[in-house]
Amino acid sequence: MNLHLLAAAMCAMALSVSAAAQTPDLAIIARTSGTPDIPGLKMVWLAPWGEVSKAHPWRNIIVHQTEGPVGSARGGAEAQFKNPTRRGVMVWVETDGTVYWAVTENLVPTHGDGGNRNDNKYVDNGETFHQVVGDNSVGVEFAGNYPDVSRGPTDAQIVAWRILVKVLRLRYGIPPGRVYAHNWIDFKDARYCEGCALATMARQWGE
Incomplete structure (x- = not known):
């Protein structure tokens, strides 16, 4: 009986090791070039990755x-x-969780309003005022909160975000404390807090 149990345990361990060996390493994928398949993400590559060092x-x-x-x-x-x-x-994220990579990594889209928030309402703006700006920040846009701007992200967007933000952090060496909601760094639409729930999630996941 004990021999049977030992054999079963060893078999289960071997299967576990085999499965682990077949599971793609997200850290490795995040540093590749081209249009890699990223487990759990539906990616539409308009602009492929280049060499991350460039x-x-x-x-x-x-x-x-x-x-x-x-x-x-x-x-x-x-x-x-x-x-x-x-x-x-x-990077753009649709309500169904589809992620569109739109811009080559060495180009800088115009986003953010210059890190002009200085009231410390959400984060310490002494560290962000005129420092967290479009020129040094990857912008991620979540679509679909029209006509009700207070509507939060969809479940599919949250699932995609959990993987996407990890990929972005791994690729560019960005710590979780450097994920910001637009409202945290700029004075934005007072009707809602743009990006706040998603940025908060990203920081919690990264801890």
């Missing part, structure tokens, strides 16, 4: 929410791809 020196992540309707992420991403430095972001 990417712009990204130091922060800023979470945005657009007032576009459901289905608007693709259009926003395609317009961004055609004119990378226009006002917008590098």
Whole structure:
């Protein structure tokens, strides 16, 4: 009986090791080039990754929410791809969780308002005032809060965000404390806190 149990345990351990060996390492994937398959993400690559060593020196992540309707992420991403430095972001997330990578990593889209918040309402703005800006921050835009701007992200967006923010952090060496909601660093629309729930989640996941 004991021999049978030992054999079963060893078999289970071998299967576990085999499964682990077959599980893609997200840290390795996050440092590759091209258009990699990222487990758990539906990625649409408009602009593929280059060599990460040649990417712009990204130091922060800023979470945005657009007032576009459901289905608007693709259009926003395609317009961004055609004119990378226009006002917008590098990565767009649709309500169904689809992620659009729209801008080559060495180009800087125009987003953020210059880190002009200085009232310490959400975070210590002594560390962000005129320092967390579009030039050093990856912008991620979540679509679909029209016509009710107070509507939060969808469940599918949250699932995608959990993986996406980890990939961004691993790729560019960004700690969780450098993930910011747009409202935390800029004076924004007073009707709601843009990106606050998503940025808070990202920081909690990273701890």
